[in-house]
Amino acid sequence: MKSTRKALSLVLAGTMIASSLLTGCGSSTSTAASTASSSAQASSVAAQTTKDMRVGWWGSQSRHDATISVFDTYGKLNNVNFTYEYNSYDSYWETLATQSVGGHLPDVIQQVTDQFSSYINSGLLVDLQPYVDSGVIDTSDIDDVFLSGGEYKGGLYGISLGTNVMTIMYNPELFKAAGVDEPKDGWAWSDFVKTARDIYAATGVQTENVAVGMPRYLFEAMIRSKGQALYSEDGKDFGFDDETKAELIQVLQDCYDLTTEGVFVDPEEQILWSDNSERAFCKGEAAMAMNWSSSFVNFSGQYNLTFDMTTQPVLDDATTQGMYMRPAQFFSVTTSSKDPEAAAAAINYFVNDLEANTQTLKGERGVPINTTIRTTLRDSSDETTQKVYDFISDVSEFCRDNDPSEPAASRQCVEVLNNNVNEVMYGQMTAEDCINDWMQQSIEILGA
Amino acid sequence: MLHKKNKKLSRLIYNPNVEGYIFILPWLIGFFCFTLLPFIISFVLSFTDYNILEKETNFIGLANYIKLFTEDRLYLKSLAVTFKFALISVPLRLIFALAVAMILNRKTKAIPAYRVMYYLPSIIGGSVAVSVMWRNLFSKAGVFNSLLQLIGIPCEINWLSNTNTALYTLILLYVWQFGSAMLIFLSGLKQIPVTYYEAATVDGAGPVKQFFSITLPMLSPIILFNLVMQIINGFMVFTQAQIITNGGPVNETLVYVLYMYQKSFKYYDMGYGSAMAWILLVIIGFFTALVFKSSSQWAFYESETGASKQKKTRKERKK
Numbered sequence: 001m002k003s004t005r006k007a008l009s010l011v012l013a014g015t016m017i018a019s020s021l022l023t024g025c026g027s028s029t030s031t032a033a034s035t036a037s038s039s040a041q042a043s044s045v046a047a048q049t050t051k052d053m054r055v056g057w058w059g060s061q062s063r064h065d066a067t068i069s070v071f072d073t074y075g076k077l078n079n080v081n082f083t084y085e086y087n088s089y090d091s092y093w094e095t096l097a098t099q100s101v102g103g104h105l106p107d108v109i110q111q112v113t114d115q116f117s118s119y120i121n122s123g124l125l126v127d128l129q130p131y132v133d134s135g136v137i138d139t140s141d142i143d144d145v146f147l148s149g150g151e152y153k154g155g156l157y158g159i160s161l162g163t164n165v166m167t168i169m170y171n172p173e174l175f176k177a178a179g180v181d182e183p184k185d186g187w188a189w190s191d192f193v194k195t196a197r198d199i200y201a202a203t204g205v206q207t208e209n210v211a212v213g214m215p216r217y218l219f220e221a222m223i224r225s226k227g228q229a230l231y232s233e234d235g236k237d238f239g240f241d242d243e244t245k246a247e248l249i250q251v252l253q254d255c256y257d258l259t260t261e262g263v264f265v266d267p268e269e270q271i272l273w274s275d276n277s278e279r280a281f282c283k284g285e286a287a288m289a290m291n292w293s294s295s296f297v298n299f300s301g302q303y304n305l306t307f308d309m310t311t312q313p314v315l316d317d318a319t320t321q322g323m324y325m326r327p328a329q330f331f332s333v334t335t336s337s338k339d340p341e342a343a344a345a346a347i348n349y350f351v352n353d354l355e356a357n358t359q360t361l362k363g364e365r366g367v368p369i370n371t372t373i374r375t376t377l378r379d380s381s382d383e384t385t386q387k388v389y390d391f392i393s394d395v396s397e398f399c400r401d402n403d404p405s406e407p408a409a410s411r412q413c414v415e416v417l418n419n420n421v422n423e424v425m426y427g428q429m430t431a432e433d434c435i436n437d438w439m440q441q442s443i444e445i446l447g448a
Numbered sequence: 449m450l451h452k453k454n455k456k457l458s459r460l461i462y463n464p465n466v467e468g469y470i471f472i473l474p475w476l477i478g479f480f481c482f483t484l485l486p487f488i489i490s491f492v493l494s495f496t497d498y499n500i501l502e503k504e505t506n507f508i509g510l511a512n513y514i515k516l517f518t519e520d521r522l523y524l525k526s527l528a529v530t531f532k533f534a535l536i537s538v539p540l541r542l543i544f545a546l547a548v549a550m551i552l553n554r555k556t557k558a559i560p561a562y563r564v565m566y567y568l569p570s571i572i573g574g575s576v577a578v579s580v581m582w583r584n585l586f587s588k589a590g591v592f593n594s595l596l597q598l599i600g601i602p603c604e605i606n607w608l609s610n611t612n613t614a615l616y617t618l619i620l621l622y623v624w625q626f627g628s629a630m631l632i633f634l635s636g637l638k639q640i641p642v643t644y645y646e647a648a649t650v651d652g653a654g655p656v657k658q659f660f661s662i663t664l665p666m667l668s669p670i671i672l673f674n675l676v677m678q679i680i681n682g683f684m685v686f687t688q689a690q691i692i693t694n695g696g697p698v699n700e701t702l703v704y705v706l707y708m709y710q711k712s713f714k715y716y717d718m719g720y721g722s723a724m725a726w727i728l729l730v731i732i733g734f735f736t737a738l739v740f741k742s743s744s745q746w747a748f749y750e751s752e753t754g755a756s757k758q759k760k761t762r763k764e765r766k767k
Contacts, residue, residue: 095502122501253486267697272606409715411715422698426611
C-alpha cells in the first residue's frame with residue numbers, strides 16, 4: 001500500500017516536471033510551427049530550397065510595416081524566408097548586444113554611426129566591398145558621397161539607407177512678425193545669437209535651446225568649420241586645438257546667457273519633451289530649433305505649420321565648411337550570417353529597387369542615396385518633403401567629407417557632454433568647467 | 449546481480465529525500481540557472497573589464513571598485529540620490545500603509561472593495577501608463593498646478609524637471625504604492641486579540657494610548673518584516689525613475705539601479721555594472737543586518753514573556 005502511494009507520488013512529480021518543461025518550451029514550439037507554415041507557403045510557390053534570413057531594425061510602426069512589406073516581396077521572389085526583429089531604439093541595441101555575445105545576431109542589422117565602429121572592431125560586421133565589386137550590390141546609381149559614411153578602416157561595412165543633415169529649422173511667420181530677416185545659409189554663430197535676441201526683443205518669441213539635447217552636433221559643425229575634427233585620427237583624443245576650445249566655451253556661455261535672458265526656452269521645459277508634439281518649435285511657439293533634416297516633415301506635420309531650413313551656424317572665424325552629410329542609418333551584414341552574399345543581395349534590393357522605395361518605403365529613413373529613386377520621390381512628394389530633398393542637394397556646398405568614423409567609446413563621451421551641458425543650463429556648472437571636464441573624462445574613456 | 453541493482457534503484461526511489469528533491473526540481477533548476485549562476489558570474493565579472501562589444505576581457509582586480517569611489521562623480525551622485533530616496537520614502541510608505549490598514553481594519557461590508565482600491569496602485573503603480581500619467585499630473589500646466597491654482601496658490605513649477613522637486617515627485621509616486629505593506633499590516637492587525645482592546649477600554653485607555661501600548665508592540669514583528677522588505681525595495685527602485693525622469697534633471701533622480709542599468713546595458717560595461725551590483729548587495733545587506741540586530745530591542749514576540757524564554761528564542765532566531 002505504502003509503496004504504491006510512493007510510486008504514485010513519483011509519477012506525479014515526473015508529470016509535473018514534464019509539464020513544466022513542456023510549457024517552458026511552449027513558446028518555441030509555436031514559433032517553429034508558424035515558421036514551418038510560412039516556409040511551406042513559400043515552397044509551394046517554387047519547389048526550391050528556401051533560405052532563412054533574419055533582419056533587425058529600430059523605428060516606428062510605419063517603418064516596421066513598410067520594411068516588412070518590402071522584405072516579404074523580395075522573399076517571395078527569391079525564396080527567402082525572412083524573420084523580423086524590430087524594436088524601439090534602446091531595446092534594439094540591448095537585444096543586439098546580448099545576441100552578439102551568443103553569436104546569434106540577425107543576418108542584416110540596421111546600424112548607426114555612433115555604434116558602428118564598436119561593432120566593426122569586435123569583428124561583428126562583414127566588409128561589403130567584395131559584394132560591391134562583384135556587383136551583388138549595385139552602386140552605379142549612387143554617388144560616392146553617400147557611400148563614404150559606411151566606410152571604416154578601408155572597408156565598407158554599411159550601406160546608407162538615407163541621408164541626413166543637421167539643420168537649423170525656423171518658422172518664417174514668426175520672423176515676419178518680428179520684422180527680422182530670415183537667416184541666410186552659411187551664417188555664423190554671432191548671427192544666430194543676434195537673430196534669436198532680435199526676435200525675442202521684438203515679439204517675445206523664444207528659440208529652442210540649441211545646446212540642450214544634441215550639443216555634440218552643435219559643436220561638431222563649428223569645430224569642422226575651422227578645418228579640425230571632433231576626434232583625432234586614431235580616435236584616442238580630440239581633434240581640435242585650444243583656440244577652438246576657447247571658442248566652444250564662449251558658445252556655451254552664450255547659450256547660458258540666452259537661457260537666463262529668456263531668449264532660449266527654459267531647459268526645465270525643454271528636457272521634458274518626449275514627443276515632437278510637445279516641442280515649442282513644432283507648436284509654433286519658438287522661432288528656431290536645431291534638428292535633423294529627417295525630422296523636418298514630422299515637425300511640420302505636427303500642427304501643420306510651414307517651416308524652413310537653413311545651415312548650422314559655424315564659428316565666426318570659420319575657414320571652411322563645417323557641416324556634413326550623415327547616413328541616417330545603414331544596413332550591415334553581420335558575421336553571424338551564414339550566407340552574407342544573400343544578405344547583401346537583399347540589401348541591394350532594399351536600397352536600389354525603384355518600386356519598393358517609391359511605393360512603400362518613400363524615403364522614411366532619410367533621403368535615398370540612389371539618384372533615380374531620389375529624383376522620382378522628390379517629384380512625386382508634397383511640398384514639405386520636397387523642401388527636404390532640395391535642402392539636401394543645395395546644402396552640399398556647405399558640407400565637406402565625413403571625418404573618420406567615430407571612436408567606439410564615443411557614445412559615452414557624448415553622454416558626458418550632454419550631462420555637463422544640462423548642468424550648465426541649470427546654472428550648476430560653468431561653461432569652462434563643462435568643456436574641461438568633458439574633455440578630461442573623454443580622453444580617459446577614449447584612451448582605455 | 450539484477451536483483452541487487454533493483455534493490456539499489458528501489459532504495460533510491462523510496463528514499464523520501466529523493467522524492468522531495470524531484471518535487472522541487474523545477475524550482476531548483478530555475479534557482480541554479482537563473483539566480484545562483486548569474487550571481488557567481490557577476491561576482492567574477494566585477495573584477496574584469498568585460499564589455500559585451502570588446503573582444504578582450506582582462507582581470508583588473510579591484511580597479512572597478514576603486515574607480516567607482518574615486519573617479520566616478522555620477523556614481524557618488526547616484527548613491528546620494530538613492531540614500532535620500534530610501535531614507536524618505538521607506539518610513540513614509542510604512543506610515544501610510546499602517547494608517548490605511550488601521551482604517552480598513554473594521555467589519556463593514558465595503559471593506560473588500562476598499563482593500564482592492566488601496567491595493568490597486570501597487571499593482572499598476574510600476575506600469576508605464578501610470579508613469580506617463582504622473583508626468584502629466586506634475587508638468588507645468590498639469591493637474592497638480594491647476595489644483596493649487598484653484599485653492600489660490602498660483603504655481604509655475606515644472607515639478608519633474610525642477611532640481612529641487614523632481615525626486616520628491618518620484619517619492620510621492622513610490623509612497624502611493626503602499627498596498628502590499630498595507631495588506632501585511634492588515635493581516636497583522638487581525639491577529640491582535642480584541643480582548644486586549646476591550647480590557648484597555650475598561651481600564652480607561654484612549655485610542656492613542658491603545659495604539660502605542662497594544663497595537664504597535666503587538667505589530668512589531670510585522671513592522672520588522674515590512675521594514676526589511678521596504679528597505680530592500682527602496683534601494684532597488686528603478687522603473688519610476690527610468691520612465692518618468694530617466695535620471696534627470698541633471699541627475700537629480702539618477703537612482704543607483706538606473707545608473708547600474710545605464711552602465712551595463714547602454715555602454716555594455718558589464719564588469720563595471722557587476723561591481724556596482726555587488727556594492728548595492730553589501731549596502732542592502734548592511735541595512736538589513738542593522739535592522740535585524742536592533743530588532744531585539746523593539747520587536748516583540750508574544751512567545752517571549754519570561755526572560756529565560758526570551759534568550760532562548762533569540763538564540764533560535766540566530767540559528
